[in-house]
Amino acid sequence: MDLMSREGLERHDYDVVVVGAGGAGLRAAIEASAAGAHTALICKSLLGKAHTVMAEGGIAAALGNVWAEDNWRVHFRDTMRGGKLLNNWRMAQLHAQEAPDRVLELEEWGALFDRTKDGLILQRDFGGHRYARLAHVGDRTGLEMIRTLQQHAVHKGIDVYMECTLQRLLTDGGKIAGAFGYWRESGKFVLFGARAVVLATGGVGKAWKVTSNSWEYTGDGIAMALDAGADLIDMEMVQFHPTAMVWPLSVRGILVTEGVRGDGGTLKNSQGKRFMFDYIPEFFRADTADSEREADAWYEDKRNNRRTPDLLPRDEVARAINTEVKAGRGTPHGGVYLDIASRRPADYIKKRLPSMYHQFKELADVDITTTPMEVGPTLHYIMGGVRVDAETAASTVPGLYAAGEVAAGMHGANRLGGNSLSDLLVFGRRAGAAAAAYAGGAVAGTVDDAQVEQAARTMLAPFEAEGGENPYALHAELQECMQDLVGIIRREDELKQAIAKLDELSGRLERVTVEGNRQFNPGWHLALDLHSMFTVAKACARSALMRTESRGGHTREDYPKADPEWGKKNVVTRKHGGTLELGAEPLPQPPEELRQLVLSEEKQPA
């Protein structure tokens, strides 16, 4: 008798199944449900604990509340330039155009953003943004966003499945037919029949050692999409956020919001020098202040001054910190100083950055109103992921949609801070609408019992394997490998070493063994998550080897310059017959008017 009939399989059927309950998943579910689709929302954690909750600085949207000069064109230009022009231009355009409406919609659903004197939504400065653009609530914007969406969604007739991990997408003749996974609490399997699936599963930070990401960030959605036949693009493009805690060791990698610099903080090396002035690239020279006087004046007067280099895009700042530390100008714990204490009053810091104040006080015994923070880069985000259509968020597999970090294209080679939360809302909504429309016209596919049976056997294998490989130890080795060999600065020999190491480690993954039973067993959960992490890590390392140039989040020591030819190409990853196949394909080019907008030099200060 087969496994499934022995166990008695729990099954639910829906029009639309949304996987992941962060900002994108919640927004997609709300939209799909509003369109009349019978909708399920499935999440690995409890509702409201998704990674969105950790977002700090704000939501980028050209509301023009603080600087009336701001509009979608400026936001679009900033996003494209921040992404080193590798963005899907149409996604960047839709995002810039629709973000303001999505933010106002949150307010209509009960969000309480910080206010301007006129009673409007206040906006703050952030890296790479021409104007103060981030709607925010102190430094806990993600919490505000997820609570607002969560509290709105629970009254909309959406079925929520919490602590339920999906492992496979099921297809029928190449189209989506459902998804298969397990309840974390009981370890029992669960099958969802679905006409359409929206992936909103986030990224894969847990494949690196120093990361701001939580345990959930294991690349499940990216791996499931690839296995189901979807294209991935730009998998070499990962973002190291320049500022995270570096000490004590146990908190290394925990995020320090860009809002610290947005609100006046500056980076200094051990000699007390504001070193970012030494790292202004040609590409941003015309937009960037070249003296401390101009940089400091810019906070108050953007018409007559250019942006401080402390707020260059994240890839530039992370590389600069990396270089300073390597050159011996770092702090005792291997970071640089981030100083807001000497630049802003204590009350202002506590009001604007309450959770940073709390975090350093509680975890490092540092009072940020009197003492500079020690910070260094942390793996924060992956720009690459599932290739999607800009208008509908549809992947290359019929019935499969992707929104948020799991999707690629929007941010090109580097994401600007604040553009993630707006991305979740804009494309979450689009994905939910498109999935519901597709489901309305689709015939339900047939779930193939063989696919389910095979997935179930693979998932239970760690209980029967006798290889004795410990999942925690294997995970630590994966993290070391990605951290050391596929980090901020990459080289051909190290990438080849990484690929060989990943092959060896994934061979050992076949022999991973878990103790105990299926009930809430973190060792087993990790063993299953490792499959996704390895798949995504391999795609990342191989894409990084293929792209022989430096651009955004991908820096090659052996190819230090951007190559105009590579600037017109995406690296595409597919799975064929169980093996990864990579290729370079043309990047869609924007219409001439938008191209000119992106390439134009900013007006010089008078």
Place this chain on the structure above:
Amino acid sequence: MSDEPREATMSVWRGTKSGGRFETYTVPSDEGMVVLDVIHRIQALRAPDLAVRWNCKAGKCGSCSAEINGHAALMCMTRMNTFAPGEEITVSPMKTFPIIKDLVTDVSFNYAKAREIPSFTPDPSVKPGEFRMQQVDVNRSQEFRKCIECFLCQNTCHVIRDHEENKKAFSGPRFFVRLAALEMHPLDTNDRLELIRQKAGLGFCNITKCCTEVCPEDIHITDNAIIPLKERIVTEFYDPLAWVKRRIMGETPTRVGKGEPEPPSAKV
């Protein structure tokens, strides 16, 4: 800091709803560790199936609530150097909620209570983008919206901690904070006072402030949320002058209708 011990000894509750016991583990420890780091090290080295919830490890998601030496706290925000060197530390699951396994409890009570609260409802004539609110008017609700739903206040509240039978008619401090956030939202038009008085059971609270003491977000739950709500209830339902006025004017205090909860739909 540098003279922190190199080993940590922790007594962790292991078991399921059918029973369990404390197991003691000793693992290597490093400078700056928090209780959750030690739990992770126990998983990696000694007990791979030790069940624990966590996400952000930075005090922002409220997943890793537990009782540490009997005190309700987040494991990720409890530094090991707050204990005496070499002290054996006890970690047990939250007591108010049913055990699932080890440190993981069934907190679905909270999600059920959340669904009973009608959502924010602005004046329909005010369109998105037309909202105007002053910072001073949103400060109070913003304090309540800092809540990370760790449920430590629920766990500590003696109304339900020691009285399972009260859970049916009592929402708990977390949801008084949520109700206060809505009641004090400058643009909300819904009326939830009847819900607060009856179904949420505000009257059970006798303001011992245990919830305020354990709040990792330092929300002044009792002073800023519960007491003002109690005052509103008193004014609305029990003010003798208002009662006389209503008798004379023929008004009724009934406020139900808009405040009725929508039916639950989530599977948790």
